[in-house]
Structures are given as C-alpha cells and as structure tokens.
Amino acid sequence: MKQTFLAAAAAALLSFGAAQAQEVGVTATEILLGEVQPMSGPASLIGKAGAAGSKLAIAEINAAGGINGRKLRAIYEDDGYVPSRSVSAVKKLIDSDKVFALTGTTGSSHMVAMLPTIEEAKIPTIVHMAPNPAIVNPRRPTVFMIGPDYDLAGYVPMRYMVDKLAMKGGKFGILYQDDDFGKALLAGYQKAMKEFGLASVAEIPFKRGAKDFSAEVLTLKDKGVTGVYLGTLTTESAAVMSEFRRLDMKVTIATLWAGQLPAAVKLAAPAGYPYLIPDYYASNYDPAGQQLMELAKKHLSADDYANFNRYTVSGYVGTKVLAEGIKRCGAAVTRACVVDQLNKLQNFGTAGLTGPISFNNPKAQAVLPIKLFQTDPASATVKSLTDFIAY
C-alpha cells in the first residue's frame, strides 16, 4: 500500500514537473498561435484573406488529428494597418494571450515596428505576406520569411515581354512608388533593361497615397511607351489603366503580385488591358488554387470563403510551414526546437501553391520561384502563362 502511494506520488510529481516544463502556449492538447492582421479598414481585404488561409490550414490539420496529438488554435489580432497598433497587438499576443508562435504579421512597416518585441520574446515567427528585405537584414534568429525580394517582381514580367512577346525593340517605362519598396521594383526593372539592352524612356516616381496619375500617364504617352511596369497597388493600377484607355494607348502592362487580387482584376477590367502579374503564390484559377478553394469550401465559413485571394494562399502556406516545424519536434514542442527545425527546412512542398520552401540559408528567407499570370478583362479572371520558375 505504502509502495503504491509512493509510486503514485512520484508519478504525480513527474507529471507536475512535465507540466511545469511545458513551453508557453503549449498544453497537452493544444498549441496556441497568434496573428496580427489588418482586419478592419481599407487593408482588411488582405488581412481577412490571410487569416482565412491560416484558419483553413488549422482546420485541415486539426481534422487530421492535429500535430502529434495536439490541436492548433489561433488568435487573430486586428491592427487596422497602423504600425503602433501592430506593436500593441503583438504585445497582447505574446504577453497576455501567451501564444507559442506567430504566423501572420501584417504589412512591411508594421512588421519592422514589431521586430524589437518579437526579437525580445524570441518567438518563432513566419513572415509570409510582405517580404520586406529589412526583416531579414540583419538576420533575426527566430524570424523566417517566405517570398522573394521585391526586385524580382519588376524583373520577371519585363523579361517575359522580351522573351515571349517579342518587344525587344519597344520603348519601356515604369511608374514606381518613391520609397524602398518602389525602388526595389525599379531596380528589378532596370536590371531587365540592362540585361536585354532595352530602351527605358520613362522612369516616373510617385508619392505614396497618390490618386491622380493623369500627368504621369500623359508623360508615358508623350514618350511613346509600348511596355510599362506599374508599381502601383489595386485601386491605383485601375486608375492608371483607365487613363491609358482614355488616351487610347496601345501598351503592354505589367504590375506586381497584388494585381492578381480578384478585386483588383475586376476594378481594372473595364479598361480592357490584359496585364501581366508575377507572383510566388498560385492564383485562384490554378489547379492548386482551385483545389485549395475546394478545401476552403469545406472548412471555412461563407464569409471567410468570400475573402479568398492570394493572401489566403499566403496565410495557408505560412501556417503549414510553421506546423511542419512543430511536427518535426515530436512531442517535446519548444520554441527553440521549432526554430531549430525551421532553420533546417529544405524543399518543403506545398502541392503546387508555391515552389519548394527552404529556410536553410543565411537569411532564413525562402526566395521562391515566380509564376507569371495574365488577366482576361472580358471574364475578369487570371490565367497562368508560365510555371513557377527560379530566376
């Protein structure tokens, strides 16, 4: 009897010790994740889609029994796309909600604002929505970034214009936002100009928040531009294309990945230009994207499903990558172990949603191959022109 009691006491002590040693955000049955996303305001189009992707990955993983017996759960914090609120939100997730890891981290300047808090907490973090080079330069030991540098977004479509659209003799121009992001696009564009000996006749910067591009478009027309790169976002791209149409310009247009958002495609459709879009995530119209949408129909609410776009793919992939890191740790899930496993990640497959993902490089940045898409204004859809290609 005495022996039984002692054994029970020892077992109780051991289990107490194990519970005490449990990592923050990890229980015997659950692992808690956190995301900071713009869920309200104009950027909610991005945040809600990103969160839907994360919810989808979590639902899929949990439906299959979770990770080594533990279910995933995530808390989504809204930052309204305001950097100071991002900082407050990430502090809440880490300090109050006590999440184990972060899987979604809003826009680039917001992420830069959150970095000191993330570094201090040494929390595993996957950045998959805004691959700002400043995030991984210098390397932050617990931060992993999915996505190529912005300059490839400027390079790939210009190269395609030369290689496949026989535009080597054309006149080229670019509209770019006058900041680091825009300058990276310009660098990619200029690289293509130099590499293929192309004539760049107009490189026009614009200020963030600009709405009226009539003067810029007039300059492009005056310079006789036949191929143009728009470093603009959704509504701005539509406004520029509408100006092109008003001036009846015959021009081949390329823009960056945000151009494949269904809302952007629909906004630009009336202008009638089938524009080129480079992206490192599959589109809604790719077989892999379609398959994911089927899965989304099964696991997500109607509202979340309605938000589906490339950022849903982004959120899904980001969470799946983190889940892989957790899975490789087995039963003993700790932040240090997950960071270690993510550091070793090589050629992680996402069933055609992206190219293979590897973090085993000095920056821990998965520089993904890029696929080129083109819009069809008549049906307001997107078709793929190439497969994922590494440049």
Added chain:
Amino acid sequence: MRSRTYKTDVAQLVALSDHRAPWLWAAAALALLALAPLVLGAFGLNLLITIFVLSIGVLGLNLLSGVAGQISLGHAGFLLIGAYAQAILTTDYKLPGLLALLLAGAVAALASLVVGVPSLRLKGLYLAITTLAFTFIVRHVVLFAEGLTRGSNGMPVEALSVAGFSFKGDQRFYYAALVMLVLAVLATLNLMRTRIGRAWLAVRDHDIAARAMGIDLMRTKLLAFMVSAFYTGVAGALVAAQTRFINVDTFSVLVSIEALAMVIVGGMGRVHGAILGTALIVLLPETLNLAFGAAGDGVKTLMADRIYEVKGLMYGVVILLFLRLEPEGLAGIWRKVKRFWVQWPLSQ
C-alpha cells in the same frame, strides 16, 4: 458630511483644491499606478502607457476645444510633427531624449501658427475644415521631405533617455510616461487658473464680450493653439519613443476624430475628463473583447466573421450614447457620483 468652504484669503482662492481629500485620493491613485508594473505584464503596461501618452495630447486638445472653444480636427498633424521631431532629433542628431521631447513640443507649437492665424477669422465648421486640411498638408510634407523624414519608409526612433539613463523597455518607459502625465496634469490645472486660462474660458463663452472686456483675441487664440500643440507634440514624441518606429500611417485623420471623441466622452473642458475619456476609448476594444469572450462560445461563433465590424459599430454606439445621455461625459458622471458620496445621507 463635507461642507463647502468660504474662501477668506487669496491663498485659499488659488489653491488647487480646498480639501485634503482630493490630494489623498490622487496620492493613493499614483501609488497604485506606481505599483502597477509589479503585477501587470507587457500588454497591460502597454495599454496604460498608451492611455498616459494619449492623455497628454488629449489634455492639449481639451485646452483648445474644451476650454478655449476652438474646434480642431488637425491634432493628428501636431502628433505627427512631434513624433517626427523626436525621431529626427534623437536618431539623426543624437540629442538627449528629454531635450528632444521639449523641442518636439516646441516645433509643434510653432507649426500651430499655420492654423492658429486663420483661426482669428474662422469659427466652427470652417475652422474644423482648416485644421483638417492642416493634417493633410503635414502628411504630404513628411512624405515629400524624404531627406529629413525618410518619406513613406518611416523612421526608427531611439529609446527615450534622460541624463544617460535609458527608458528602454516597457517598465521603465511606463514610469517616464506616468511622470510626464502628472506634470501635464499639474501644468494644465495651474494654467486654467491663470489669467490666460480664464481668458480662454471667456473667449469660449462669448468672444465679442471677451474682447469688450479687454481680452486680446489674437494673442489668446494663438496661445491656445500653441499651448495645445505643445502638449500634442510632446504626446507625439512619446508615441514615437514608445513604438520606436514611426511612419505617416500611424497618424491618420481618424486619430484627430478619435482624440475629439476622447474629449467629448470625457467631458469638455475637464482635466480628469480628458484622462477618463482617453482611458475609455483606449480600453473599449479590450472591454468588448472580454464581453464577447464572456458571452460564451455561441456568441463567439456567431460573431466570428463579423467581430471587427461589430466592434467598430459598438465604438460609435458608445460615443452616441454618451452624447445623448450624458453630454457632460465621464466628468459629469464623476461629479454626480462625488456629489452623492459627499452629501450622503442627504444626497438625492
């Protein structure tokens, strides 16, 4: 039961409070706040820091709109100027944090002349639109002055330091923000009893009558703008030192509207109202989170997809309810509660 006292000399007349009780309550509140870092985590502290810092700006806006009667929708602009001044002075010019903080307030105060001068001829909605335009102008200037502000890339900000002591980290910065708020409250309470403070009240109540009584309207209004902008500039500098990174997105026009909501919900013209209003607006989203959490899984599931819209709606509803049911705001409720307590058992 406490009774009101008759003032028999000038010292009694100019005393901040005619009873010892308010001082004791204030000391108790300060002691509690001083102990808060021992029990609160980073998030709780961050919320309190936000309340302290924004309260300083709202005290400034309250002086302008609540005390001097000059409506402003441009305080996001002053906040932005203060934040960028702090960032530039500490990061690029390596100035000591406290000096930079005061200079940030001074820069905002100088910039306020841009809207202060038109305010001499404008009133009400016209003044509101002018001040709103000021915010747009400031945002554009920041975006275009890339050499100084790094444009839309934003700026890193050095941690606040005074005489070599760094306020890096939530706990240290918490005390810095608390001290700044206490200083701002004391300065405001004293300012409101000075000649200029009483002149602001006179201008608010009837500017023509005030002029007839010998108040220099130009000087009074300009001073109101400058003092208010100084407070807001200092608040902006503290926002920058708190987040350690700024860009124009942090200071949208909505910030000015929120600040005005804080003044209205708190109670126009009341110092404690400004702090209570700020606390309510800052804590409202967290309170709603708790309320939805406590409502159970059913409500949570029902709200899962609409929670952010519902929160935005509730935010508006609370402000509307205050305007409709308690126009004097939280300061009015505070006054009623206090009167009930002081006059008990004779209170009605």
